Amino acid sequence: xxxxxxxxxxxxxxxxPRGNVFARDCPTRKLLDRIGDTWSVLILRLLGDGPQxxxxxxxAVDGISQKMLSQTLRSLERDGLVTxxxxxxxxxxxxxxxxxxxxxxxxxxxxLIDWAETRMATVxxxxxxxxxxxxxxx
Amino acid sequence: xxxxxxxxxxxxxxxxPRGNVFARDCPTRKLLDRIGDTWSVLILRLLGDGPQxxxxxxxAVDGISQKMLSQTLRSLERDGLVTxxxxxxxxxxxxxxxxxxxxxxxxxxxxLIDWAETRMATVxxxxxxxxxxxxxxx
Numbered sequence: 001x002x003x004x005x006x007x008x009x010x011x012x013x014x015x016x017p018r019g020n021v022f023a024r025d026c027p028t029r030k031l032l033d034r035i036g037d038t039w040s041v042l043i044l045r046l047l048g049d050g051p052q053x054x055x056x057x058x059x060a061v062d063g064i065s066q067k068m069l070s071q072t073l074r075s076l077e078r079d080g081l082v083t084x085x086x087x088x089x090x091x092x093x094x095x096x097x098x099x100x101x102x103x104x105x106x107x108x109x110x111x112l113i114d115w116a117e118t119r120m121a122t123v124x125x126x127x128x129x130x131x132x133x134x135x136x137x138x
Numbered sequence: 139x140x141x142x143x144x145x146x147x148x149x150x151x152x153x154x155p156r157g158n159v160f161a162r163d164c165p166t167r168k169l170l171d172r173i174g175d176t177w178s179v180l181i182l183r184l185l186g187d188g189p190q191x192x193x194x195x196x197x198a199v200d201g202i203s204q205k206m207l208s209q210t211l212r213s214l215e216r217d218g219l220v221t222x223x224x225x226x227x228x229x230x231x232x233x234x235x236x237x238x239x240x241x242x243x244x245x246x247x248x249x250l251i252d253w254a255e256t257r258m259a260t261v262x263x264x265x266x267x268x269x270x271x272x273x274x275x276x
Binding site for chain 2: 020022023024028029031032033035036037038041042045046060061062063077078079080101104105107108109111112113114115116117119120122123125126127129130131
C-alpha cells in the first residue's frame with residue numbers, strides 16, 4: 001500500500017483497471033465515502049457475527065433511527081455487501097446476511113476499527129494538548 | 139478482529155480501556171466518523187509519500203476547497219496525526235508531515251483504500267443488477 005503505484009493525480013486512466021480515489025469523478029471515491037460511513041461500518045461489524053434480524057441491528061447500534069438503518073441496509077444490499085431475506089410470516093421477519101464481498105470489506109475495516117478503539121485515549125490526549133496550546137496563543 | 143471481544147453493546151465500561159464503537163457516547167465512534175471522512179483519508183494517503191506543502195495537497199486532492207482542506211488539516215493536527223510546520227518566508231510556506239500515529243492509521247486505512255480500488259468494478263456491477271431488479275418490480 002505504501003508504494004504509491006495507484007497515486008497518479010489527474011491521470012486516473014493510467015491506473016485502470018484500478019480506481020483512483022484522488023480523482024473527483026472516480027466512483028472509488030464515492031465508494032470510499034459510503035464504506036467510511038460510521039453506520040455502515042457498525043452494521044457490517046454486527047453482521048460479521050452472523051445473520052441478524054432488523055430489530056436486533058436496531059437495538060445494537062445505539063442511536064440509529066429506523067429510517068437511517070433501512071437506508072444504510074438498502075445501500076449495503078445495493079453494493080452487494082449484504083443480502084436481505086424476508087420470511088413470509090406475520091409480521092414479516094427480515095434477516096440480513098453478509099456476502100463474501102462484505103466479509104472481505106469487514107476484514108479490511110477491522111484494522112481501522114481496531115486502531116480507533118486502541119488509540120482513542122492517545123488521540124484524546126493529543127486533542128487536549130492542542131486545545132491548551134491554542135488557548136495560550138489567544 | 140473477528141472474535142467479537144470488543145462488541146459489548148450497552149456496556150462500554152466492560153471493555154475499558156478499549157473503546158466501543160457501538161455505544162452512542164463512546165468517543166471512538168466520533169473518531170471513526172472523522173477518520174472515515176474521505177478528505178482525511180486522501181490527505182493521509184498523500185502525506186504517506188512524505189511531507190507536503192498546502193498548495194501541493196490542494197492540487198492533488200481533486201475538488202477540495204481551500205477552506206475544507208484547512209479544516210481537515212487542522213482536525214488531523216488536533217488528533218496528533220499530522221504536524222504543521224510554518225517556514226517564516228514571504229509568503230509563509232506551510233508544510234504538513236505525518237506523525238508515527240498518523241502512519242499507523244494510514245497503514246490501517248491502506249487495506250480499505252486497496253479494497254475500494256480493486257472491488258469498485260464488482261460493486262458497480264452489483265448496483266446495476268440491483269437497480270434493474272428494482273425496476274422489474276415496479
